[in-house]
Amino acid sequence: MAKVVGYVRVSTKGQVKDGYSLAYQVEEIERYCKEHALELLHIYKDEGISGAKVDEDGLTIDRQGLQELLASLQTQEIKQVIVLNPSRLWRTDMVKVLVQRELKRHNVDVKAIEQPNYSIYVHDPNDFLINGMMELLAQYQRLEIALKLGRGRRKKAQQGGYAGGGVAFGYRATKGQKVLQIDERQAEVVRRLFTLRRQNPTWSLSQLASQLHEEGYRTKQGKCFTKVQVKRIIDRENLYKGIYTYGHIASKGVHQPIL
Numbered sequence: 001m002a003k004v005v006g007y008v009r010v011s012t013k014g015q016v017k018d019g020y021s022l023a024y025q026v027e028e029i030e031r032y033c034k035e036h037a038l039e040l041l042h043i044y045k046d047e048g049i050s051g052a053k054v055d056e057d058g059l060t061i062d063r064q065g066l067q068e069l070l071a072s073l074q075t076q077e078i079k080q081v082i083v084l085n086p087s088r089l090w091r092t093d094m095v096k097v098l099v100q101r102e103l104k105r106h107n108v109d110v111k112a113i114e115q116p117n118y119s120i121y122v123h124d125p126n127d128f129l130i131n132g133m134m135e136l137l138a139q140y141q142r143l144e145i146a147l148k149l150g151r152g153r154r155k156k157a158q159q160g161g162y163a164g165g166g167v168a169f170g171y172r173a174t175k176g177q178k179v180l181q182i183d184e185r186q187a188e189v190v191r192r193l194f195t196l197r198r199q200n201p202t203w204s205l206s207q208l209a210s211q212l213h214e215e216g217y218r219t220k221q222g223k224c225f226t227k228v229q230v231k232r233i234i235d236r237e238n239l240y241k242g243i244y245t246y247g248h249i250a251s252k253g254v255h256q257p258i259l
Helices: 012-018 022-035 062-071 093-105 125-158 184-199 205-214 227-234
Strands: 003-010 039-047 080-083 107-110 243-246 249-251
Touching: 003 022, 003 062, 003 249, 022 039, 022 080, 062 093, 184 205, 184 227, 205 227
Parallel strands: 003 039, 003 080, 080 107
Antiparallel strands: 243 249
């Protein structure tokens, strides 16, 4: 038997206008599944919620029952979602695209009792247009967020503060604080490396890494230093001297220098 789930929804106005009470929809779905030998796993419900309701900021469907249904697709092998008609799932193109995108990701189709030939896999030119618009909107939002983050980080960097990203070896970033703090154990390694480099100017990166290993120094993960890690520390000499650099911005840092 094919495994399916049902979905029912009524809005305050829709229930009066269409006459599709939750109980009626549930009865029709149960009857349909019995007649067609389908294994009905669960019927998800949304009561008093519009089919057009969307969280526009996050581009997500703001319906708990439908969200639970879509989440179940990740853990169960569901073939179809049974509804009285497609309007129970969506009433706007935006919601339609969002829901269908999730269903198609898991190879699930919609079976509408009142529209026997309905399938989300029938190509509709309107869907192509809406999908393209949604993709452009998503890209725009990602670029807008990146731009805002970049402006904020540049401002922090100009003031000499930690602008985010990977924390240099020798420091730690505490949540809620904008200033890097010295990690004394790691800072000891940094000081030793620059001392070795100053005392042995002809040594290669591999030789410096080998010497750190012989002296018992280890990385954050407790492993031996490699030439790549040694170079990464050396390249951040300005930071260890108290100069904060972010992109093309360099300013006196508010963090405590190690060297």
